[in-house]
Amino acid sequence: MADLMHTHRTGYSKMENNQQDIPVDKLVFVAKHFGISVDDIIFFNEKNNVPNEVSMEDTAVLEQLKLINELDTEEKNILLKLIETFVSKKRFKDYLQKNIAAL
Known part of the structure; x- marks a missing residue:
């Protein structure tokens, strides 16, 4: 492979x-x-x-x-950072909603 x-x-x-x-x-x-x-x-x-x-x-x-x-390497890195940012925000939002609901 x-x-x-x-x-x-x-x-x-x-x-x-x-x-x-x-x-x-x-x-x-x-x-x-x-x-x-x-x-x-x-x-x-x-x-x-x-x-x-x-x-x-x-x-x-x-x-x-x-x-x-x-895309060139720099453009790929920028795109990956954007994706990571959105995923992190989503996970944080989900975490907050889960923990607020538990209160």
């Missing part, structure tokens, strides 16, 4: 063992290779089942990921 992904075996091993994040372009490649969505890869353990078929929505997300992959 490392050879197919054009990745060194040590780097692939680190990705496989959650010691290194998988670059978006590699994630898209793996999804295409196995005919599944990126979502199915990311949330496989949470779903705890066999990945579903690719839907039209998944295809749209995949197309967006392809476009993101075409």
Whole structure:
């Protein structure tokens, strides 16, 4: 698999063992290779089942990921920071709502 992904075996091993994040372009490649969505890869353990078929929505997300992959490194980093910010805000909001409801 490392050879197919054009990745060194040590780097692939680190990705496989959650010691290194998988670059978006590699994630898209793996999804295409196995005919599944990126979502199915990311949330496989949470779903705890066999990945579903690719839907039209998944295809749209995949197309967006392809476009993101075409960005230069600086643009990708900016986009990832924006996503992290929104996810953090959402998690914090959910945390507050859960704890306020418990009072």
